[in-house]
Structure formats: structure tokens, C-alpha cells
Amino acid sequence: MATQTLLGDETAGPEARAVFDDIRLKRNTDYVNNFWRALAHDPALLKAIWERLQQAMAPGALDPLVKEMIYIAVSATNGCSYCVHSHTAAARAKGMTPAQHAELLQVIAMASQTNALANALQVEVDERFKT
Amino acid sequence: MATQTLLGDETAGPEARAVFDDIRLKRNTDYVNNFWRALAHDPALLKAIWERLQQAMAPGALDPLVKEMIYIAVSATNGCSYCVHSHTAAARAKGMTPAQHAELLQVIAMASQTNALANALQVEVDERFKT
Amino acid sequence: MATQTLLGDETAGPEARAVFDDIRLKRNTDYVNNFWRALAHDPALLKAIWERLQQAMAPGALDPLVKEMIYIAVSATNGCSYCVHSHTAAARAKGMTPAQHAELLQVIAMASQTNALANALQVEVDERFKT
Amino acid sequence: MATQTLLGDETAGPEARAVFDDIRLKRNTDYVNNFWRALAHDPALLKAIWERLQQAMAPGALDPLVKEMIYIAVSATNGCSYCVHSHTAAARAKGMTPAQHAELLQVIAMASQTNALANALQVEVDERFKT
């Protein structure tokens, strides 16, 4: 279905394989998911995305689960089926409860609804909301 | 700029004014922002959105600040200028720190980037990500 | 603000001016709005869009006002400020009542909300909905 | 495929089952489609969406078929496969003719095209289009 073949460990080049191995190491799993295998045709991009992702999703001022839920919100809004599936799985792996998932969906639905209304009404931004 | 005039307290009907008053009461402010004033042409929709919003954004399994950040993520992805402005202001009012805002932006940027790659590659969802 | 200058009757070429004149004739107005003046840098595209628009919006199995409301729905969803403004004005010129506008907004809001939920849940299409 | 399991009548809780029964009653069918079964994990949201949907889609200043076509327009623009399928089926059940469907598609295509051009040209809104 993809527009790119998925590269396995035997078909990927050494730079890509090195990223696969780092994914396995950091995630403590043998499994490398399809996204990385499709990206492996461009080892430099694969490496850049993997490294940037680790930085962006690391614990910091926001905890990793909150970050996963924000990721799901963006992915659902962009209609990215792959990303919604992979990050919902990741959020659950990080402990997202059914109640948290339900509230995430409620906020996504609410925001999408008011976004559409504000865009249809073309409401002007209140002065007090401007920095 | 809007495609609807903004109704003031004197021009809005009694049902809409009642919602304006409830917004003032619940938010402990005299200010009713433009979104509600544009929506006031349809008092039933105004009331429904205001009530639903309170439920969706109330403290629960997720805290209100996390919900505001999810709201910002959806609004930025939908390109809703009004909503990005109003909910960034709301998030700050709820205590969003510059560090939290920075990490929110990092996740939004990361997700948008991988969403585009997954959509351009049309990566098939891994079996293990399906419920 | 535009990324293209707006061509006036004196600066536009003869082919573009001919389209401007046809717009005036068909719409029975002296006014040619900014969209056409920005498009006039490419007279062939200007002519193709103007002719296609007349065909698409002509009375047929759907009446012109219904078509304008569908146009607003798409434009709001795409976040096209210009198009939301111009087609809301067009819909009003074709007799859209405040009650019809209110119901249009209600449907846009409802659809946006369930679209987001279906995308976040990645609900599989029911067999019976497939042709 | 979904990120949520679909709840059947036996697995759903009593509040969700009550909504399922109301859907069957109001739609005069035994069939409850997947969207509601995926939403049933959050009975309160399920109930709120179902009730709001009935209000938004009820006959009023716009007839139900026109509302379904507006719903399809928003759903296609948002790229929501599930919603396009379910509401195209609903529109046909409400009598949408092939000619009406064809004109709906023509308007969606036309609007999407001019939305993209207006966004690429960043055309400024004409003063006369502002309320």
C-alpha cells in the first residue's frame, strides 16, 4: 500500500541499520515499525527524524504521556491514519488510561468544532489576546 | 473582518445575554470575547457550545492546562488564528510556562513533520498498532 | 498583503480585461473583486476558473443558494478567509436568511467534530456504507 | 483497524446501550453503525454527540438532504473516509439523486480549487465583503 517499499535489516544500508539498532536499543524491543522502514531509503532523513523525535518527546517541562496525547491531537487533525495508530499505541504503552483517552477525544472534538465555527465566522482576534 | 457582526449586551437577545452573564460569572471577568459575540446570532448554538466547552475543559483525568495545550495543538493544525490566540492566552492564564509552551511547539512541529512523511509515503499501519 | 499585485483594468492585458468585462456583464455590476484581479496575471487560468465557476454554480439539480452554502462549508474547512468572506456575501446576495446561515454553521460545526472523532478513533467503514 | 474496539450491545454499559436503543428507535433500524460503537467507551460523549447530531440535522430552515450534502462537503475536505462514506449513504437514503451528487462534487471541486488559489495568492478580502 505504501509508495515506498519497507526495508528490512538485510536490505537497508549500514547507516539505516545503525538507526534501526538504536531504535531497538532505546525502545528496548526487537521491533522496528513500518514508518522507519519506509524512511530508510533516505538514511540521513531517517537519522535526523529519529534523533529529533527523541529530543522532542523526552521528559521535560511536559511529561512524555502528555506529549503523546498532543501528538495524537495533531495527527488526528491532519488525518494521518498511521500516526494516530502508532501514537495511540505509544500513549497506551506510556500508561494512558481509558479516562484520559476519553478526555483527549473530547478536547479534540471540541477544538475541531470551535475551529470550524471561528473560521466560518472569521471572528477577529480580540486585542487582549495579542501579545 | 468577521462574516457576522459582534453582538453587544444591548443588541443580543435575552437568551444570548444570559449566556454572556454566565461566561462572566464562571470566568470571573466582565469581558466576553468576540467568539461568543459572533455566535450570539444563534442563542441555542451559543448555549450548546458554551456548556459543552465547560464540560470538555473541566478538571478530570487530564488537568485543565494539559487540555488547553491539546486545544492549541488542534487549532494550530487547523490553522485557526482566532483559536490559537484565544487558547494560548487561556493556557498562559492557567499557568503555562515558557518552557511548557516551547515543548508544546516542539511536539506540534515534530508531529506535523512525521504526519506529512507518513502521508507522503502512505505507510501501512503495523498489525501490532491495530486494536 | 497578497503575494501578487491586483491588476486594474488599465494594467491587465486584453484577455484579462475581456474576462473582467464578462464578470461585470454576468453579475450586472461594475465591481470586479480582488480574487479575479490577482488571478489576472495568468489570463488563461483566469478565464478557465471563471468559466468553470459559472458552470459549477449554475442552477441545476441543486439551487444556487444551496451551492453557495456548500462552497462556504468547504472554504471554512480549508480555512480560506477570502473565500469564506466572498461566498458568505454571495450567499446573502442570493437570499440566505439568518436562520439558514445559523443552520449551515451548526452542520459545519457538527461535521467537523465527528470528522475529528472518526479520525482519532480510525473507525472502520461499515460494510453497508460501501458501494 | 480502529484505535478503539467496537462495543456490542453485550459489552457496552447501560448508558451506551440506551443510546444504541434510541438510535435504533429514531432511525427505525436494528443497525447501529461502527462510529457509535467506537464512541461507546465514553457514554457521556456518545450521548452528547447523538443528541447534538439530531438537533443539527433536523428539518428547519434547511432541509435534511441539504444538510447531509453540506456534511459530505466538510467531511471530504477534512479527508474523513468514515464520514464521507456514512453521510453519502445517508444522503442517498434521504433521496439524493445522481444529478444532485454530481453537482455536489462539482461545487466541492470548484471550491477546493479556488480556496487553494486564494491561499496561494493570499488575496486580501475586499472591503465590501466585510460585515
Added chain:
Amino acid sequence: MATQTLLGDETAGPEARAVFDDIRLKRNTDYVNNFWRALAHDPALLKAIWERLQQAMAPGALDPLVKEMIYIAVSATNGCSYCVHSHTAAARAKGMTPAQHAELLQVIAMASQTNALANALQVEVDERFKT
């Protein structure tokens, strides 16, 4: 899966068949892909889209392969699975190399990321960028 049946040569009307034949002739192939077969329910739209497409994609100031890559960029951003697949195949048929595809993906990823940041920050356009 489609919301429209795909018309074959025997089921399509004479006007649609004439377009199918022109597609075969111009593309020097016997194959008419699903998009055209789904559009064939509206022969006038089918003809208009096919003719417009040939004009838009013809060699000119930009070469056809560059146009295909721009088409892929728009289609990926709109999350159109069908269009991403068909135009990635078309770009390859026109000679897109793996290196060109990789750089196309890098630019799509980069743009999507900065679009999201600019929308989340609502950065004001610099005076010098305005025409």
C-alpha cells in the same frame, strides 16, 4: 470502498467512453485508472477535469516531472491517499529518481513543520514579504 461504483467501458455512457479512449490515446496505454472510472458518472465533469489536467501538467515554464512533484506535495498535505499513490507512480514513470523523491520528502517534511510553527506562533508577515 468508493462511494461511487467504477464504470467500465461497457457501463459508461458514450461521452465518458470517448474520454476513456482519449486517456488511452494520450497516455499510450490500455489502462484507465479508477479515478476516471469513478468520475465517469458525470461525463461533463470527467471531460473538464481531464482536459484541464492535460493543460496544467503540460511542459511549459516548469517541466512535467517538477509538476508531478508539486502535485505529490499538495496531495500529501491534503492527505489524499489515492492522489499520492497515483502521482508518485506518475512521477516515477516520468523519471523521478530515488534521490529526487528523497529530497521531495525532505522539503514536504520541512515545510509542514515550519507551517505548523508559524501557525502556532501566528507570526506576522514581514513588510518586505508583501507585494
Added chain:
Amino acid sequence: MATQTLLGDETAGPEARAVFDDIRLKRNTDYVNNFWRALAHDPALLKAIWERLQQAMAPGALDPLVKEMIYIAVSATNGCSYCVHSHTAAARAKGMTPAQHAELLQVIAMASQTNALANALQVEVDERFKT
């Protein structure tokens, strides 16, 4: 208008100023545009985006002007006003002719139109388009 203040050379921290200086050096200009000044609140993100951008837009298998046009296509589709303005200016600075700009707009319009039709028709991907 932005949700973040724009940092000047005096208000930005040393890491951000170093990026500003590199932008000036690489672009051979004194001007640092608003996007970078808004990003400067997060020097690490500012640096990462600036470095990634240089890599993605560098001459390679695709020439820099083609990359700018692809960037405009994505930005217009995402409705990012800032990005459409800044990259249209960049494309012109790199030699984009009016004829090239016109053809870029034609392809963006064409793709947006067929994306909407394919999404509204939910056309199934032809087997031959799958890798």
C-alpha cells in the same frame, strides 16, 4: 498579532543571537525575518530548524528554486499565510519567473481539485499504483 513576542538582537539570548548571525552570514543580508525572532524564545529549536532548513533546501537532486516551489505548494495547502508570503518572496529571489509562478499555481489548483474529488469519491487505489 503573534502569540509570541519577536526577539530583537538585544533581547535574544546568546545562542539565539548566534543563529541570527549565522542567518545573516549565510543569506548575506542584515535582515532576520519575524519567524526566526518568534522562534528565538527556544534557542535549541531555533538552531535545529535553521540547520535542518539549510540541509533540506540545499542544491542536490532538485534545484533550490524547485524546492521553494514545492515549499509554497505545501504552505498554500496548509493555509500558512506567513510561509506562503516568505517562500514566494524567496522563490522570486531565486529567480522564479511570472510564468513559473503561474504554472505553479495551476498545478496547486489542479491537485487541490482532484484531491477533493478523490476524497469525496473515496476512490480505491489501483493495484498497479501500489509498490
